[in-house]
Amino acid sequence: MPGDRVVTTARLELRPLAAGDVDALHAMMTTPAVRQYMCDGELIPRAAVASWVATSERDFATRGLGLWIARRSGDPALVGLTGFRDYYDPPVFELIYAVHPRWHRQGLAVEMARAMLERGFSAGLDPIRASTDAPNLASMRVMARLGMTKTGSTPASPWEQVHFAITRAQFLAPA
Numbered sequence: 001m002p003g004d005r006v007v008t009t010a011r012l013e014l015r016p017l018a019a020g021d022v023d024a025l026h027a028m029m030t031t032p033a034v035r036q037y038m039c040d041g042e043l044i045p046r047a048a049v050a051s052w053v054a055t056s057e058r059d060f061a062t063r064g065l066g067l068w069i070a071r072r073s074g075d076p077a078l079v080g081l082t083g084f085r086d087y088y089d090p091p092v093f094e095l096i097y098a099v100h101p102r103w104h105r106q107g108l109a110v111e112m113a114r115a116m117l118e119r120g121f122s123a124g125l126d127p128i129r130a131s132t133d134a135p136n137l138a139s140m141r142v143m144a145r146l147g148m149t150k151t152g153s154t155p156a157s158p159w160e161q162v163h164f165a166i167t168r169a170q171f172l173a174p175a
Contacts (some may be wrong), residue, residue: 003106005060005067007119009111012079014068017056021069024078025049027057037136040158042130055085063093064123070099070112082112084120085132094118095130097142109142117146117171127167133159147171 007140017025026049028034035041056066067083080099087094095162113130120128130148132139133156140162148164157162 001046005068006055007115008073009115012070012111012115014070014072014112014115016150017053017069017081017083019050019053020052021078022046022050025052025069025081027101028078028081028098030100033104034098037133038096038141039096039135052085056083059085059093065093065120065125067096068112068116070108074116075101079108080112082116084116084125091123092129092131097139105153109139110145113142113146117166121168121171128166129163129165131161131163132150134162135159147173 005016009129023046023154026042026046029039030043032040035043052067059066061144063084067081067085070079070082071077078098078100080097080103081099082095086092095113096115097109097116099109099112117128129151130143132143134153136159143164144149147165147170148166149170151165153160154163
């Protein structure tokens, strides 16, 4: 049921990605600061973002997890995107997050991703994996703040991919 998929944090409300979010998400995904790493610098078409809705709905139906849109409570402006989706071949169901540039450097990526780690572990994922482009130091700092550890890297174009993971036990361990 979609209502039980709403996640609240100290500053954000996260709800499953829906068709009505496509325009705002496409606008965010085509900003240079977001597309640089999330889209390998490419201007992705609106149709690609629209396809994420169907994929996310399928993932919620089959895995109990998908993609969430983040907004500040009571504010319609899009803060970001987070959740889980498949990458690579064979597919790896990974944690992702992206924050609109107007919200950068406020700790919101960590807040969104931490909420997704909790949701992912509750849904039975263990370990939870994530990856980023080698030059994306900001994303690596987020993963470090989450307690994720580097597990390796793979060559890719245009950048090497750096892989991270965290187990439920690591996540729950006292700091």
